[in-house]
Amino acid sequence: MRLRAIIRYDGTAFSGYQIQPNGRTVQEEIEKVLTKMHKGKPVRITASGRTDQGVHAVGQVIHFDTDLEIPNPNWVRALNTMLPADIEVVAVKEVPDDFHARFDVSEKEYRYYIMNGASRDIFRRHYVYHVPNQLNVQEMHEASQYFMGRHDFTSFCSANSNVKGDKIRTITDIGVEQQNEDIIIRVRGTGFLYNMVRIIVGTLIDVGTGKRATNEVSEIIAATDRATAGKTAPPQGLYLWEVDYEKKDDKNNDSLRAIY
Amino acid sequence: MRLRAIIRYDGTAFSGYQIQPNGRTVQEEIEKVLTKMHKGKPVRITASGRTDQGVHAVGQVIHFDTDLEIPNPNWVRALNTMLPADIEVVAVKEVPDDFHARFDVSEKEYRYYIMNGASRDIFRRHYVYHVPNQLNVQEMHEASQYFMGRHDFTSFCSANSNVKGDKIRTITDIGVEQQNEDIIIRVRGTGFLYNMVRIIVGTLIDVGTGKRATNEVSEIIAATDRATAGKTAPPQGLYLWEVDYEKKDDKNNDSLRAIY
Numbered sequence: 001m002r003l004r005a006i007i008r009y010d011g012t013a014f015s016g017y018q019i020q021p022n023g024r025t026v027q028e029e030i031e032k033v034l035t036k037m038h039k040g041k042p043v044r045i046t047a048s049g050r051t052d053q054g055v056h057a058v059g060q061v062i063h064f065d066t067d068l069e070i071p072n073p074n075w076v077r078a079l080n081t082m083l084p085a086d087i088e089v090v091a092v093k094e095v096p097d098d099f100h101a102r103f104d105v106s107e108k109e110y111r112y113y114i115m116n117g118a119s120r121d122i123f124r125r126h127y128v129y130h131v132p133n134q135l136n137v138q139e140m141h142e143a144s145q146y147f148m149g150r151h152d153f154t155s156f157c158s159a160n161s162n163v164k165g166d167k168i169r170t171i172t173d174i175g176v177e178q179q180n181e182d183i184i185i186r187v188r189g190t191g192f193l194y195n196m197v198r199i200i201v202g203t204l205i206d207v208g209t210g211k212r213a214t215n216e217v218s219e220i221i222a223a224t225d226r227a228t229a230g231k232t233a234p235p236q237g238l239y240l241w242e243v244d245y246e247k248k249d250d251k252n253n254d255s256l257r258a259i260y
Numbered sequence: 261m262r263l264r265a266i267i268r269y270d271g272t273a274f275s276g277y278q279i280q281p282n283g284r285t286v287q288e289e290i291e292k293v294l295t296k297m298h299k300g301k302p303v304r305i306t307a308s309g310r311t312d313q314g315v316h317a318v319g320q321v322i323h324f325d326t327d328l329e330i331p332n333p334n335w336v337r338a339l340n341t342m343l344p345a346d347i348e349v350v351a352v353k354e355v356p357d358d359f360h361a362r363f364d365v366s367e368k369e370y371r372y373y374i375m376n377g378a379s380r381d382i383f384r385r386h387y388v389y390h391v392p393n394q395l396n397v398q399e400m401h402e403a404s405q406y407f408m409g410r411h412d413f414t415s416f417c418s419a420n421s422n423v424k425g426d427k428i429r430t431i432t433d434i435g436v437e438q439q440n441e442d443i444i445i446r447v448r449g450t451g452f453l454y455n456m457v458r459i460i461v462g463t464l465i466d467v468g469t470g471k472r473a474t475n476e477v478s479e480i481i482a483a484t485d486r487a488t489a490g491k492t493a494p495p496q497g498l499y500l501w502e503v504d505y506e507k508k509d510d511k512n513n514d515s516l517r518a519i520y
Binding site: 008009010056085086087088120122123125127 | 268269270316345346347348380382383385387
């Protein structure tokens with residue numbers, strides 16, 4: 001039986017999602033708990049994609065196979081009891097055996113939180129990126145609209161990336177808005193390159209400070225050169241917000257939207 | 261020259277304010293930085309009082325003596341550059357040589373944050389106490405009013421306390437209010453016993469869940485017996501909010517209110 005789970009995690013104390021030889025990872029913590037529940041029989045999980053060190057998730061999706069007969073709400077409770085305090089399982093449901101958390105993704109949404117203002121907030125230092133200089137939200141939003149649609153995002157892909165194939169991706173929705181002292185950048189797309197959202201954010205911050213004009217974004221996209229774009233914004237402001245699946249699903253997509 | 265500083269800290273990664281042989285403390289981190297600034301000459305700081313492991317401060321006050329000639333705004337900048345990310349200096353000012361951060365306190369305010377609702381928020385787990393059962397804020401506020409004024413607070417003092425003298429203290433202001441999904445308990449007084457605020461909060465939570473009637477609070481106070489009061493609420497919801505001084509001060513108390 002294949003199960004799909006929506007999970008949240010606070011990325012602060014993790015070396016990222018994916019298992020690695022050194023450092024605590026989200027994947028390892030979850031697999032440890034599942035393996036314990038299966039009396040030592042190793043259980044592997046597959047996520048919609050990985051997230052980097054310090055990046056958070058409120059709607060990450062994973063799948064795994066099990067032969068345990070546990071009702072879904074009890075799965076949530078059992079996992080949350082055993083998982084560390086910085087990982088939370090929001091929902092578990094049965095899916096067809098050919099459901100795949102990574103291959104079947106139709107869209108993903110990321111959100112990036114900037115705290116904009118002279119004074120920082122030490123209690124949020126792991127959860128927002130503090131930018132002291134005033135940002136022009138309207139200009140940032142305008143600039144963000146150049147990202148809409150299908151483009152070669154080479155300029156917005158980390159030079160360290162080992163992407164196979166092209167760097168053409170499609171952004172289906174993007175916007176910048178103010179919410180109290182926070183500026184929130186929403187980016188939704190069918191696929192993302194390594195560090196793509198954080199480089200988009202870094203570039204939009206340059207627009208917000210006035211360092212770049214809004215229409216420079218189209219030139220940067222056209223340049224297909226990482227050096228032309230802005231800095232990679234730091235990880236702590238980034239949240240994997242939601243993962244959507246259209247295929248092989250029972251159309252009850254509601255359960256995938258992490259209520260947050 | 262004596263300086264007074266208002267400091268904030270995120271208590272999560274500290275074994276409390278006060279220096280101890282094992283564990284990282286706020287006092288030690290600040291003294292290390294000051295000693296470095298004084299080229300190795302040890303500098304001692306004195307706070308308005310200590311806070312326990314996991315307890316936060318947005319308006320803790322300290323004093324120390326220095327012979328360095330640095331303008332006050334530069335003190336703030338220099339300290340913040342050298343201090344770790346979970347301590348922040350908000351303001352520094354010169355005070356008379358006989359000012360004492362502990363002995364001269366006239367009032368202190370603590371605030372306790374409860375996040376009330378079925379779902380927890382893993383991103384706030386170090387900053388609020390999550391109570392899933394719905395609390396009756398009106399009843400909690402009503403019950404809190406029994407604490408106003410001068411009482412023997414023996415029932416609200418940790419049994420581990422080694423307080424010398426009596427346990428009579430004066431609460432000058434107290435209230436419970438809802439703010440979005442948070443319930444905030446404000447307690448202001450001229451002095452506090454060990455764990456006093458957290459036991460008051462634990463008792464008010466019992467009122468909020470209906471386990472105790474509002475007027476039981478006056479019986480608990482009268483009992484002068486720790487066993488009659490509620491549990492000690494956990495540290496992560498507690499903030500030392502503000503410390504007031506009336507004596508030996510230039511009456512410019514504004515600078516003492518941490519803008520938060």
